Amino acid sequence: MTATDSYVRVCALGDLVEDTPQRVEVDGVPVSVVRTAGDVFAINDICSHANVSLSEGEVEDCQIECWLHGSSFDLRTGKPSGLPATRPVPVYPVKIVGDDVLVSVTQES
Numbered sequence: 001m002t003a004t005d006s007y008v009r010v011c012a013l014g015d016l017v018e019d020t021p022q023r024v025e026v027d028g029v030p031v032s033v034v035r036t037a038g039d040v041f042a043i044n045d046i047c048s049h050a051n052v053s054l055s056e057g058e059v060e061d062c063q064i065e066c067w068l069h070g071s072s073f074d075l076r077t078g079k080p081s082g083l084p085a086t087r088p089v090p091v092y093p094v095k096i097v098g099d100d101v102l103v104s105v106t107q108e109s
């Protein structure tokens, strides 16, 4: 991985399949990287309700759904759209540099 400021290269843009979350680790933090709606988003991979990997869920309408109990989190804000989750999941800024996808987990976007 290559760092640019606090940004870390996580994958190539071409590696991301539309609406298919990819789990990566950035500085030890599990992150789900999602290419959807013409953009790329990075959200903490752990559901705020329980220790479940969000990258195993489905993406629709710029939201990622936790497969266990069905709360969806907005990929732009991390906020849950409904119960049982009540707390947001951290989201992180993404930079696209050429074909590289970079994420910073030291600042929440």
Ligand code: FES
Pocket: 047, 048, 049, 050, 051, 052, 066, 067, 068, 069, 070, 071, 084, 085
């Ligand atoms: S573990 Fe994600 S909604 Fe319950």
